[in-house]
Amino acid sequence: MGKSKVDSMRPGRLQLRSDNRKVKDFYIGASDNNNNNNNENDVKLRRHLDGEYPTLLPPNMELFNNQVAGHMQDGINLGMIKGKNRVYKPITKESCGRREIGFYEDITNSKDPILQELKQYVPKYYGTEVLTVDGKDVNYIVLDDVTRDFKEPCVMDIKIGRRTYDPLASYEKIIKEDQKYHETKRDLGFCIPGFQVFRIANGRISKYGKDYGKKLNKDTVEDAFKIFLNANSGVSRTLIMQLLTSLWRIQNWARKQRQLRIYSSSLLLVYDARRLRQNLNNQQQPNQPPPTNELPQQPTLKRVNSLNRPLSVAFPDKSGPSRNTFSGLLTKDGPILGAPASPTRIKQFSPLPDRKTAPPSLKRMHSFQNNYDKDLQCMKTDYVDILDQLVNTRTNQTWATVKMIDFAHVFPAENCEPDRNFLEGVENLVKIFEAFLIETDPNLNGISWNVNGSSGMR
Numbered sequence: 001m002g003k004s005k006v007d008s009m010r011p012g013r014l015q016l017r018s019d020n021r022k023v024k025d026f027y028i029g030a031s032d033n034n035n036n037n038n039n040e041n042d043v044k045l046r047r048h049l050d051g052e053y054p055t056l057l058p059p060n061m062e063l064f065n066n067q068v069a070g071h072m073q074d075g076i077n078l079g080m081i082k083g084k085n086r087v088y089k090p091i092t093k094e095s096c097g098r099r100e101i102g103f104y105e106d107i108t109n110s111k112d113p114i115l116q117e118l119k120q121y122v123p124k125y126y127g128t129e130v131l132t133v134d135g136k137d138v139n140y141i142v143l144d145d146v147t148r149d150f151k152e153p154c155v156m157d158i159k160i161g162r163r164t165y166d167p168l169a170s171y172e173k174i175i176k177e178d179q180k181y182h183e184t185k186r187d188l189g190f191c192i193p194g195f196q197v198f199r200i201a202n203g204r205i206s207k208y209g210k211d212y213g214k215k216l217n218k219d220t221v222e223d224a225f226k227i228f229l230n231a232n233s234g235v236s237r238t239l240i241m242q243l244l245t246s247l248w249r250i251q252n253w254a255r256k257q258r259q260l261r262i263y264s265s266s267l268l269l270v271y272d273a274r275r276l277r278q279n280l281n282n283q284q285q286p287n288q289p290p291p292t293n294e295l296p297q298q299p300t301l302k303r304v305n306s307l308n309r310p311l312s313v314a315f316p317d318k319s320g321p322s323r324n325t326f327s328g329l330l331t332k333d334g335p336i337l338g339a340p341a342s343p344t345r346i347k348q349f350s351p352l353p354d355r356k357t358a359p360p361s362l363k364r365m366h367s368f369q370n371n372y373d374k375d376l377q378c379m380k381t382d383y384v385d386i387l388d389q390l391v392n393t394r395t396n397q398t399w400a401t402v403k404m405i406d407f408a409h410v411f412p413a414e415n416c417e418p419d420r421n422f423l424e425g426v427e428n429l430v431k432i433f434e435a436f437l438i439e440t441d442p443n444l445n446g447i448s449w450n451v452n453g454s455s456g457m458r
């Protein structure tokens, strides 16, 4: 397929345009296909490993610690940089940069409903910016940091597709790509180039790189997911359900879309281990009676942790479309997405106290004024607590989500078929997470996950 054919514009189709903001001076990494200066790179790498190659970044910028895959800042390649709440992705290959910028700008401006829906599944795009790094001007794509709200961000990069090269790939590139992550790509249509997890037990971070991912196969991949989900500290069906809800939406979109071919892009699974820890702690202490010195009938917040309640209690994704909320109906072909559900709260509230049926403590008589002030103070504290939790409920309801990233190899479709290469990977991923949900449903078969991540009978 010729380049002009691939890049040609079609009415009503995604148009991949060239970027008119020129990069002043490309910083070419060692992994660039056109790059032959290996000696120079070896020297740079050695200097970097010896600590002699500090990266000079613009003020208020730092290397992005939560990057789990892709080209990393290592003295040879440029990696992701972080500014306030945003990440900066360097453009090191002109064609990849042009396609990725074209992709983000097209979905930003498009009126096509499919592309508009897609916006909800990708990080918000803030255009491009030239930054001076190590004395060189580099063009960066600026995106919302998907981990920005998380205290202990657990991040997994899952590269989608059995085929991870685009229609313009050279023969060498095709061979190189086909040899990597061979088993998981062949059997599952995706691979795991990297992930990081904050351990619930000790708060320490563990990072798993591409060497780990390249050894995985269809059986061991489950262990990788269980490590990522912190399964050895307990199973949070809330966590699985939140991730699955995002995955279902992406799957639903991928089943509908006909205009794009998405090669070598990733799904980024993210969650906050801090919130998982709270969730697991609450699960361990369900329905604890209130301390005896508390007012009876005090307004209480009951956290509903169990996912045994109807699946219609979907977890709305902050960025998710209300149109595509999970209807609660799960068929053999997957979930049915339906009309907007009424806003769902993870927490449920018991009725406010009926102060007319006042508890004994309210009837103390020695000083009306004294009692009144204390009671008022007590009520205020109660309501501040409720308000606080209500606010948190509204703003931080979702603490796990999935975003689509890396669009350097997106091409317009040449026929009206779905993108089977992309869809197949997403569907297999969904199946794995659905199986986790079923495996851990105490009402269905009483199976729980044991410490090393595999499942076993209780």
Ligand SMILES: Nc1ncnc2c1ncn2[C@@H]1O[C@H](COP(=O)(O)OP(=O)(O)OP(=O)(O)O)[C@@H](O)[C@H]1O
Pocket: 066, 067, 068, 069, 070, 071, 072, 080, 087, 089, 123, 143, 144, 145, 146, 147, 155, 157, 266, 268, 405, 406, 407, 408
């Ligand atoms: N918007 C984002 N928010 C948070 N982290 C992100 C975001 N985009 C990318 N990342 C992090 O950076 C990593 C690399 O991103 P990306 O795949 O876009 O880069 P890349 O260098 O093109 O990768 P590759 O070498 O696979 O082509 C991801 O695995 C993820 O950890």
Ligand SMILES: O=P(O)(O)O[C@@H]1[C@H](O)[C@H](O)[C@@H](OP(=O)(O)O)[C@H](OP(=O)(O)O)[C@H]1O
Pocket: 031, 032, 033, 070, 093, 096, 164, 180, 193, 210, 264, 408
């Ligand atoms: O997971 P790995 O083993 O790091 O493999 C890399 C990964 O496939 C990247 O997507 C690719 O960059 P592009 O998407 O830009 O092609 C890079 O190609 P490269 O070596 O040609 O940079 C590969 O090396």
